[in-house]
Amino acid sequence: MDTAVRAWLTSQLGTDTDLADLEQRYTRLGTARAVALEVVRERLAALLAAPGTVSVSGVVSVNFSANIAAYERQITTLEAGEPPAPDDPTDSITADGLGIIQLVERPRR
Secondary structure (H helix, E strand, C coil), X not given: CCHHHHHXXXXXXXXXXXXXXXXXXXXXXXXXXXXXXXXXXXXXXHHHHCCCEEEECCXXXXXXXXXXXXXXXXXXXXXXXXXXXXXXXXXXXXXXXXXXXXXXXXXXX
């Protein structure tokens, strides 16, 4: 894992994320996006396993539904390929690329 990938993972997962753990996951999974998705899914699973709301009458009330929704949004954007990771494959067609489409006549009924 190079410094660009490490910086991208830190920007997606936070600065308190264990870099040695990220290094092991990157070696096992092979891409930064897969590492980020795995970590965020683990964090979401931990939140879902715990109570969503904790209330002590007259003292404190804590609700984790906004955190759960934030992790779900982050997973959706990572799965959609945003933001681009430094090690993402670049085989997709861009605005500067050239593509070929073959048109085939449908059989008549």
